[in-house]
Amino acid sequence: METDRQRPAERRLVKPVMLFMFSAFVLLGLKDFDWFTFALAVLVPFGIYAATLLLPRLFPADTLLLALVNFLCALGILTLYRTDPARGISQIYNYAIGVGVMVMGILYIRFWQRLKATVPMIAVAAVVFMALPVFFGEERNGAKAWIALFGVSFQPSEIVKLAHLVVLAFLLSRRRVLTSVVFAGISLALLMLQKDLGTALLYYAITLIMVFSATGSLTVLSLGTAGAAAGAVLGYSIFSHVRRRVSIWIDPWIDPRGSGYQIVQSLIAMANGGLWGTGLGLGNAKVIPEYATDFIFSVIINEFGVLFGACVVAVYALIFMRGISIAMRSRSKFHTLLALGCSSFIALQAFVIIGGNIKLIPLTGVTLPFVSYGGTSLISSLGILGLLQGVASVNQEDIKEDQMIALIGEEG
Amino acid sequence: MKLIKRNIRIIVLAVLVLLASLVGYGAYSLGSFGNRWFSSSVNTFARQQKNDVIPGRIFDRNGVLLASSDEEGKRYYSNDAAVRSAMVHVVGDSENNVAYGVESFMAQYLYGFSDSFGERLRQAISGVKRRGNDLRISVDASLSRFIARAFPAEKAGAVVVMNYRTGELLNLMSFPLFDPMNIPRNIEADPNKPFWNKATRWLSAPGSAFKVVTLAAALKNIPDAMARTYECTGAYQVGDTVITDAGMASHGTIDLKKAVEVSCNITFAKIALELGDEAMRRASQAFGMDDYFLFTDLVVENSAYPKTNRVSKEVAWTGPGQSALLLTPLHMAMITSAIANDGVMMEPKILLQAISDAGNTIASLSPRAYRYPLQAFEADIIADAMRAVVTRGTATAAAVSGLKVCGKTGSAQVTGQEQTNAWFIGFLDEPDLPFALCVVVEDGGGGGQAAAPLAAKIFNELKKYRY
Numbered sequence: 015m016e017t018d019r020q021r022p023a024e025r026r027l028v029k030p031v032m033l034f035m036f037s038a039f040v041l042l043g044l045k046d047f048d049w050f051t052f053a054l055a056v057l058v059p060f061g062i063y064a065a066t067l068l069l070p071r072l073f074p075a076d077t078l079l080l081a082l083v084n085f086l087c088a089l090g091i092l093t094l095y096r097t098d099p100a101r102g103i104s105q106i107y108n109y110a111i112g113v114g115v116m117v118m119g120i121l122y123i124r125f126w127q128r129l130k131a132t133v134p135m136i137a138v139a140a141v142v143f144m145a146l147p148v149f150f151g152e153e154r155n156g157a158k159a160w161i162a163l164f165g166v167s168f169q170p171s172e173i174v175k176l177a178h179l180v181v182l183a184f185l186l187s188r189r190r191v192l193t194s195v196v197f198a199g200i201s202l203a204l205l206m207l208q209k210d211l212g213t214a215l216l217y218y219a220i221t222l223i224m225v226f227s228a229t230g231s232l233t234v235l236s237l238g239t240a241g242a243a244a245g246a247v248l249g250y251s252i253f254s255h256v257r258r259r260v261s262i263w264i265d266p267w268i269d270p271r272g273s274g275y276q277i278v279q280s281l282i283a284m285a286n287g288g289l290w291g292t293g294l295g296l297g298n299a300k301v302i303p304e305y306a307t308d309f310i311f312s313v314i315i316n317e318f319g320v321l322f323g324a325c326v327v328a329v330y331a332l333i334f335m336r337g338i339s340i341a342m343r344s345r346s347k348f349h350t351l352l353a354l355g356c357s358s359f360i361a362l363q364a365f366v367i368i369g370g371n372i373k374l375i376p377l378t379g380v381t382l383p384f385v386s387y388g389g390t391s392l393i394s395s396l397g398i399l400g401l402l403q404g405v406a407s408v409n410q411e412d413i414k415e416d417q418m419i420a421l422i423g424e425e426g
Numbered sequence: 427m428k429l430i431k432r433n434i435r436i437i438v439l440a441v442l443v444l445l446a447s448l449v450g451y452g453a454y455s456l457g458s459f460g461n462r463w464f465s466s467s468v469n470t471f472a473r474q475q476k477n478d479v480i481p482g483r484i485f486d487r488n489g490v491l492l493a494s495s496d497e498e499g500k501r502y503y504s505n506d507a508a509v510r511s512a513m514v515h516v517v518g519d520s521e522n523n524v525a526y527g528v529e530s531f532m533a534q535y536l537y538g539f540s541d542s543f544g545e546r547l548r549q550a551i552s553g554v555k556r557r558g559n560d561l562r563i564s565v566d567a568s569l570s571r572f573i574a575r576a577f578p579a580e581k582a583g584a585v586v587v588m589n590y591r592t593g594e595l596l597n598l599m600s601f602p603l604f605d606p607m608n609i610p611r612n613i614e615a616d617p618n619k620p621f622w623n624k625a626t627r628w629l630s631a632p633g634s635a636f637k638v639v640t641l642a643a644a645l646k647n648i649p650d651a652m653a654r655t656y657e658c659t660g661a662y663q664v665g666d667t668v669i670t671d672a673g674m675a676s677h678g679t680i681d682l683k684k685a686v687e688v689s690c691n692i693t694f695a696k697i698a699l700e701l702g703d704e705a706m707r708r709a710s711q712a713f714g715m716d717d718y719f720l721f722t723d724l725v726v727e728n729s730a731y732p733k734t735n736r737v738s739k740e741v742a743w744t745g746p747g748q749s750a751l752l753l754t755p756l757h758m759a760m761i762t763s764a765i766a767n768d769g770v771m772m773e774p775k776i777l778l779q780a781i782s783d784a785g786n787t788i789a790s791l792s793p794r795a796y797r798y799p800l801q802a803f804e805a806d807i808i809a810d811a812m813r814a815v816v817t818r819g820t821a822t823a824a825a826v827s828g829l830k831v832c833g834k835t836g837s838a839q840v841t842g843q844e845q846t847n848a849w850f851i852g853f854l855d856e857p858d859l860p861f862a863l864c865v866v867v868e869d870g871g872g873g874g875q876a877a878a879p880l881a882a883k884i885f886n887e888l889k890k891y892r893y
Contacts (some may be wrong), residue, residue: 227433270468278468284456285463286471288539298471320456324449331445338438342431350430358441363442374451 022079028066029087031376032059038092038294054095061106062088072395073120074407074421079336082329083096083384083399087392089326090385093313097300101387108389110112113394119176119400123352124407133184140177143170144204151208157379159210171213172203175228177402179355183220187348195223211249211256211379212366218242219362225319242308263376276302278310280371283316285325291319306387308379311371327368330383340406349405357401360395449878458720464539465531467522472533481536482558484517484528486567487596487778492517493529497555501529503606504567511603512570514594515623516563516776519606523621526725528563528776535559535780539558540788548681549783557783559574563776563789564594569887576883577601582618582868583847585756586626589862589885590853592793593772594624596891598756600624624866626726629752633848634689634840635864636747638765638808642688643709644697645804652807655679665739669695669746672837672872681725686811687819689835691746698745699738707731712762714771721774721796729753747836749796759864760791760796765808766832766853766862769800805855809855821850824878830855833881835873845869847874854885861888 039055042048066081087109095102124131147170177200182382185194187382203384205214222238249256258273264275266281279302288291299305299313316322337357341350360383367386370377381391383398464472478501484493491504492513499522503510518527534540538558541549549556573585578600587597604613604620613620622628644651657856660676663671671677671691676686687695698706708732711717717725732740732750756774764771773796780789800808812832815821815841821833840847850869853862863884870876 158445160576223437227430227437230429278463278466281455281459282463282466282469282471284452285460286469289458290543292471298474302551303471320452323452327445327448331442334445335438335440338434341434345431347427350427350434354437358437361441361445365441365448368448369451372448372452372455375450 016065018356024066024077027081027085028063029076031081031088032062035059035088035092037061039095041294042096051095052272057089058088069113070178073117073403074124075120075403076336076406076409079333079340079399080408082333082336083396083408086326086384087331087396088259089314090310090382090387090392093310093385094297094306094387096317097305097311097313100319101306104389105392108392109404111209111389112393113215114402115393116396116403120404120407122180123349123404124403124411126348126404128410131185133181140174140181141197141200142202143177144201146170148204148207157181157208157210158215159205159208165385166389168390171208171210171217172390174201175217175359175394176401178395179218179220179352179359182224183348183352184353186224186351189228191229193224195221196362197393206249209253209255210379211253212370215242215378216359216363216366216380218245220355220359223358224351227354230353259376259378263373266373276309277373277377279303280312283309283312284372286321287316287319289320291315291317291322293317304379307381307391308367308377308386310382311384313384314385327364330361330364333357337402340402340409343409344405345409345412349408353402353405356398356405359398374394428719431709445870453794455868461534461722462533462725465526465533467525467530472537475537475539475650475746479537479556479558481533481836482538482560482780482783484536485560485562486513487562487564487594488566488568490567492563492567492732500876502720506571507566507605507608510570510607511605512599513565513567514604514606515625516565518599519609521609522607523609524623525621526559526623528625528729531723531725532561532777532780535561535788538782540780541782545782545784546785556877559780559788561777564589564596564778565598565776566596566891569884569891570597570599572887573597573599573826573884574596574603576880578867578870581734581870582624582627583657583866585863585865585884586625586756586759587761587861587878587888588759588772588861589770589775589860590766590862591790593763594778594791594793595774595776596861596888597863598623598624598625598776600628617681620870621673625755626724627754628838628846629727629729629754631748631751631838632758632849632851632866633747633836633846633873634691634694635758635834635836635851636751636753637686637689637694637712637745638812638834638851639713639720639761640694640697640706640745640747641682641808641811642713642804644682645699645807646709647701647705648697652682655681656685656690656696658685658690658692660692662692662742664695664699664742665737667739667743670740674884678862683814687814688745689815689820693873694745695742696745699742700796701737703734703741703744709799710751712797714757714797714799719823721773721775723757724774726756726774727754729757744801748839755864755866758849759862761799762851762853762864763862764797764799765805766855766860767805767811768802769798769805770795771797771799809853812852813855816852820874821852821878821881823874824850824852826882826889829859829885829889831882831885833878835861835878837872838873840869843869845871845875848873850874850877852885853879854888859888859891861891 036059043051068083091105147161226235266277270278283299297316299316302309334357341353344350367380367382369375383395518524518529536558585599600623602620658677677690711767715731716731730752773794776789816831816833820835824833836849837846848867850865865877867876
């Protein structure tokens with residue numbers, strides 16, 4: 015019943031998004047008169063249509079959530095294609111792989127009853143995977159979070175996110191709080207060793223949120239917050255690159271051409287954009303280092319304006335709220351906790367990186383979910399979405415079952 | 427499960443607050459600092475735009491052309507070398523040597539970034555190179571040229587003239603001047619840093635001119651302040667230091683009005699000690715010290731009252747305006763304006779009008795009260811004392827026949843400098859000449875001798891400007 019009433023909402027949402035992407039790519043095509051860009055002007059909107067409205071016919075999924083996420087993915091592809099076409103194209107491939115992973119996520123949760131025996135294996139694999147960069151990692155921007163495997167370099171902490179969410183939800187749904195804290199502690203310690211503090215912060219916050227929800231204990235909440243504060247102080251005193259980040263955050267203008275360059279250029283890019291943006295293809299946000307990953311939000315504000323940026327934040331809030339409503343509707347503790355963890359992860363990750371871009375908090379090198387360039391990041395974000403969609407489809411299944419029982423009851 | 431759902435609600439609230447804080451903080455910081463970021467010298471985007479847009483012209487308040495560009499975008503300043511030198515710090519220069527001049531801080535208008543979509547479209551269709559907005563600014567070229575001639579030759583310093591009712595700046599000059607179209611080769615080596623706009627960027631202690639703030643603190647904290655008398659014996663021991671007066675004068679038994687008139691350090695040191703550091707800080711902050719100045723038209727260095735934990739001799743020296751006080755000449759002009767304007771401090775303004783290529787007014791002057799440091803009656807008492815300073819006190823040299831001039835001198839000691847910095851703050855108590863000014867001559871000597879006569883010349887010149 016519910017789904018029938020809501021169907022028009024995502025249909026209404028998809029059409030303007032398709033039109034937006036169509037006109038955006040046409041505009042880019044006119045700029046350089048490139049036929050390939052014109053082809054994308056047709057292909058990308060069609061892709062959005064297919065991924066939002068046709069895909070759920072094959073796999074049960076929450077279409078509204080899909081519509082919102084596809085908007086962000088398309089926005090990412092557009093922004094990347096505009097700044098560096100090669101990256102835009104490779105992001106399209108990443109997206110295709112990510113959709114595959116999302117479908118796997120949905121299936122995993124749908125067949126959870128049969129697959130939950132895999133949890134111990136997943137937990138062990140997660141720890142092993144997370145430990146890899148500590149030994150074989152390559153250092154980028156102060157963090158040693160990347161490894162190269164079969165010629166592909168990626169960030170294990172991104173993939174382990176999925177395992178982390180599933181294992182925590184599983185343990186907490188069985189009231190094994192201590193085990194879950196130990197498991198999270200190992201992941202966190204390994205992340206600290208990789209010096210990837212932004213990701214560590216996210217893992218920490220998600221663990222805290224899930225443990226608090228499962229136990230409702232204010233002790234956990236206050237201990238956790240105190241622990242975070244202690245961790246922050248510890249990180250500040252141990253790592254010189256943390257101290258540097260904090261001092262840049264406090265005043266990047268001390269050295270606008272040196273250490274503060276990134277943040278200063280990010281702020282200037284947003285100021286250049288103003289309320290309405292400079293216009294697609296007319297900005298110059300490429301002067302910001304890492305414009306495709308860490309600072310993609312500044313690039314979006316530069317060309318589309320502050321109002322549009324506020325809308326992007328609102329889209330994350332909507333995704334979060336939709337995820338929460340899935341959590342609230344679900345009937346098992348495991349599914350509730352999992353849906354909560356997934357939606358919080360997406361929302362908090364968006365907060366951490368956007369906050370870093372606008373200098374609300376110190377910058378940490380995490381990606382903007384669904385938008386930033388990066389295979390591992392996009393795939394893991396879509397994987398998290400898959401888990402969330404899995405819970406949604408289980409909810410739908412439950413509702414159908416109820417209706418069946420009600421029907422049988424009436425007949426009987 | 428019910429418990430979990432209650433807990434989830436708490437988390438939802440927290441996460442939504444975080445997301446909302448992104449929008450809130452983003453809007454706040456872009457709203458307050460956006461123009462500063464935009465006009466910063468590291469903004470390559472604005473520099474690129476300069477190739478595509480012919481920047482608008484800049485006129486003074488009377489329509490005198492101060493800056494214009496040819497079709498290639500080369501910038502020209504006034505044909506009169508005296509005018510373009512006098513205007514160089516407020517207007518800025520095309521090479522961005524002067525930070526935060528109109529040329530850089532108002533680039534959003536000059537390069538048409540604030541143009542509406544329709545305006546951009548019209549210009550794009552017309553096929554000619556885009557033009558930015560013309561600006562009319564509040565300074566008066568002829569007044570500034572006059573001040574440039576009257577200012578002591580070879581000296582450094584600053585002169586600010588402000589309309590205390592509206593906050594418009596009629597003059598904003600920093601000395602030494604330089605000619606933007608003929609910059610001397612060795613200018614960077616000049617110890618007086620000609621590129622530096624001292625009126626807005628130079629922080630120092632204003633000496634006795636600060637006594638007006640100490641007086642305001644006394645009025646706010648001592649009920650019968652003006653009826654009291656103080657004993658000045660010529661020397662006053664505080665800790666290991668002795669506070670004395672200029673020329674080792676001994677003023678005897680005097681009241682506060684007389685103490686302002688003769689600029690008695692000892693009396694004001696006693697007041698500062700009596701009130702204590704906190705009351706002095708509060709009164710100073712009421713005048714905008716320790717503020718983060720975020721004016722729409724100007725970038726002004728923030729003034730600072732010394733930090734806490736000070737020993738009594740430092741507090742005592744704050745009364746007569748020495749100690750570690752840091753203020754800009756522009757801020758002193760704002761403080762003077764507040765006294766003149768019945769206790770209302772206006773935000774300093776430069777932009778009168780921005781006019782688009784199509785002739786639409788995009789922005790115009792909108793006076794705004796910045797702070798309310800004084801009650802009207804308190805402002806009257808201080809103004810009254812400042813009037814006495816000019817009629818029979820230390821600033822008789824600032825008097826102009828036919829005008830009610832009020833003022834206060836200052837002679838600020840600077841370590842390692844031969845003479846004191848000469849300060850004069852003052853205003854005209856005339857309804858149709860609402861002007862306040864601040865004059866500083868670095869290493870100039872006594873405020874009464876070096877700064878007050880210059881102020882008199884400026885006031886006399888201002889007689890012509892009945893706006």
